[in-house]
Amino acid sequence: MRTVTAAYLRRDWLVWSSYRFAALFQIMTVAVVVIGVAFAGDSLITKVSEFNGSQDFASFVLAGLAFTDALFSALTGPSRAVRDGQTSGTLEPVLLTPIRTGQFIIASSVFQIVLSFVRATLIVTSAVVFLGYWHHADVLAAVLVFVPGFLTLLGIGLLSSAFTIVVKQGDPVVAGYLAISGLLGGTLIPVSVLPAWLRSVAELLPLTHALRGLRVALDGGGIDAVAGSVAVLTIMALVSLPLGIYAATAATRRARREGSLVVY
Amino acid sequence: MKAVDVRDVRKSFRRVRGLRDTFRSSVFDVALAGINLSVEEGEIFGLLGPNGAGKTTLIKILCGLIIPDQGEVRIAGLDVTESMAARRAIGVVYGDERSFHWRLSVRENLRFFASLYRIPPRVADTRINDLIGLVGLEHAADRKMLGFSSGMKQRASIARGLLHDPAVVLMDEPTRMLDPIGAFELHSLIRERIAEEGRTVLVATNLMAEAETLCNRLLLIDRGRPMLTGTVSEFRAAFRPETVYRFLVEGPLGDALAALRLLPGVHEVRTEHRSADAAELVVTFDGDVSALPAIIRLLVDANLEIASCLKEEVSLDQVFRAVVSARPEPACVP
Numbered sequence: 001m002r003t004v005t006a007a008y009l010r011r012d013w014l015v016w017s018s019y020r021f022a023a024l025f026q027i028m029t030v031a032v033v034v035i036g037v038a039f040a041g042d043s044l045i046t047k048v049s050e051f052n053g054s055q056d057f058a059s060f061v062l063a064g065l066a067f068t069d070a071l072f073s074a075l076t077g078p079s080r081a082v083r084d085g086q087t088s089g090t091l092e093p094v095l096l097t098p099i100r101t102g103q104f105i106i107a108s109s110v111f112q113i114v115l116s117f118v119r120a121t122l123i124v125t126s127a128v129v130f131l132g133y134w135h136h137a138d139v140l141a142a143v144l145v146f147v148p149g150f151l152t153l154l155g156i157g158l159l160s161s162a163f164t165i166v167v168k169q170g171d172p173v174v175a176g177y178l179a180i181s182g183l184l185g186g187t188l189i190p191v192s193v194l195p196a197w198l199r200s201v202a203e204l205l206p207l208t209h210a211l212r213g214l215r216v217a218l219d220g221g222g223i224d225a226v227a228g229s230v231a232v233l234t235i236m237a238l239v240s241l242p243l244g245i246y247a248a249t250a251a252t253r254r255a256r257r258e259g260s261l262v263v264y
Numbered sequence: 265m266k267a268v269d270v271r272d273v274r275k276s277f278r279r280v281r282g283l284r285d286t287f288r289s290s291v292f293d294v295a296l297a298g299i300n301l302s303v304e305e306g307e308i309f310g311l312l313g314p315n316g317a318g319k320t321t322l323i324k325i326l327c328g329l330i331i332p333d334q335g336e337v338r339i340a341g342l343d344v345t346e347s348m349a350a351r352r353a354i355g356v357v358y359g360d361e362r363s364f365h366w367r368l369s370v371r372e373n374l375r376f377f378a379s380l381y382r383i384p385p386r387v388a389d390t391r392i393n394d395l396i397g398l399v400g401l402e403h404a405a406d407r408k409m410l411g412f413s414s415g416m417k418q419r420a421s422i423a424r425g426l427l428h429d430p431a432v433v434l435m436d437e438p439t440r441m442l443d444p445i446g447a448f449e450l451h452s453l454i455r456e457r458i459a460e461e462g463r464t465v466l467v468a469t470n471l472m473a474e475a476e477t478l479c480n481r482l483l484l485i486d487r488g489r490p491m492l493t494g495t496v497s498e499f500r501a502a503f504r505p506e507t508v509y510r511f512l513v514e515g516p517l518g519d520a521l522a523a524l525r526l527l528p529g530v531h532e533v534r535t536e537h538r539s540a541d542a543a544e545l546v547v548t549f550d551g552d553v554s555a556l557p558a559i560i561r562l563l564v565d566a567n568l569e570i571a572s573c574l575k576e577e578v579s580l581d582q583v584f585r586a587v588v589s590a591r592p593e594p595a596c597v598p
Contacts, residue, residue: 004379095329
């Protein structure tokens with residue numbers, strides 16, 4: 001797996017860095033997000049009071065954006081990798097090599113995931129260094145929340161890739177989940193300000209628990225304070241990851257039988 | 265052990281239909297209907313057929329990308345639908361240009377695929393250098409493939425197909441994108457380098473000249489059905505069992521025609537392009553051509569000058585057209 005992942009990382013780095021403007025633009029976007037959110041927080045929205053214990057609007061939104069990006073990379077990466085392979089024509093020669101479909105899907109998602117981690121790290125580091133946020137963050141607690149949250153979304157991402165393999169377009173998993181999570185997961189709007197019935201829906205979303213736990217950890221809450229989020233996310237991961245692996249494997253077999261594996 | 269062993273492979277595909285047919289029952293088109301194929305080690309085997317015959321489907325089944333509905337496929341003794349080891353025994357060369365990362369160089373592309381085959385980096389680098397030399401891409405090995413011509417991409421595809429040193433190489437219309445010179449060079453490469461190393465090569469093509477130039481044996485399929493199998497000469501014999509010679513003679517024919525018809529083994533004698541002082545004699549033998557010296561003697565004795573004497577070969581194109589024009593109706597299963 002390491003050899004295959006390293007091969008994909010190297011390939012994707014070469015491709016990504018060959019689009020020089022896009023690469024530069026992505027790095028600049030991080031700076032624009034940090035400066036823009038800090039400015040908006042300082043001058044416009046400081047009076048909004050519900051930010052789940054975070055210091056202010058800017059820290060709430062920056063944490064939301066950074067970690068939603070990193071977590072969603074697990075959700076969108078697998079189906080995007082399959083789709084890119086289908087449309088570029090490179091999926092077929094890859095599937096002729098002795099690697100399993102799961103290996104291919106995960107290894108080909110790694111670069112986008114790493115890239116999102118780099119963006120998240122840049123946002124968090126900028127917030128710590130330039131804006132003075134999260135000096136008392138409990139990194140271990142944050143990692144304990146992030147890992148099961150990431151694995152839960154990776155499971156859903158694999159499920160989504162199964163749809164891409166079978167139906168090619170119109171994957172309902174990513175489209176539906178992104179829409180609902182974007183609104184209700186607590187990226188930009190605190191869950192606590194939502195109407196009661198929407199709060200119940202939000203509690204079903206892994207993103208809600210992940211962002212809640214991560215914000216608590218960033219604000220210095222220890223392992224005890226994030227234990228609830230970690231427990232919920234671990235249960236979700238134990239369900240979604242095997243389901244996602246099974247779905248991707250079954251979808252690949254079905255596509256091989258239908259002869260549609262590399263059709264797009 | 266057979267290099268390629270295919271037994272009674274059948275495959276149907278569900279027909280892709282529009283939104284308004286969503287609630288109608290599915291219709292399946294028969295892509296392959298009972299294909300049997302056996303290729304010996306080191307053989308160059310041709311898979312012939314018109315567009316839509318099922319060649320690409322069969323190639324994809326042979327390399328494990330499609331699972332057949334029925335039948336068994338073994339490559340180098342390994343079941344391709346179950347065995348990862350079978351994938352190491354198979355190299356595939358496409359006629360399709362779109363199978364590389366165009367923003368990478370050939371060398372980078374080959375390194376990527378070498379990693380997927382778990383070839384150690386040092387071994388891979390040596391192998392890649394050898395293959396780049398073999399396909400004549402030394403001058404462009406480190407250039408991004410964006411600006412490559414069709415021929416260069418095809419050469420790169422050959423290098424990739426041989427990267428992991430496979431025992432069996434499957435080629436799907438390998439000269440589709442090549443000009444005549446490129447096609448000639450590729451044929452030489454297949455005959456003199458790839459097959460010479462003892463590999464088995466299976467070439468799917470609808471170019472009869474290509475099949476004739478390259479292949480030891482052939483299978484002609486049409487609409488998924490096996491139509492004819494054998495060597496090139498067996499194909500010709502199946503199309504026309506008799507042998508035909510054409511004599512261009514100068515001088516008055518006189519009674520020569522009647523005398524020729526009496527010779528043993530001569531089935532038919534007719535003239536074409538006849539003029540006052542020349543004619544083309546078309547002599548059809550039943551199969552036994554032992555009367556050929558007697559014919560020549562007879563023509564000389566009749567004071568006719570033999571300007572040329574040619575054996576008329578049946579081209580594979582003729583065989584192809586004859587078989588395909590007698591094609592059955594397409595099959596579909598509700």
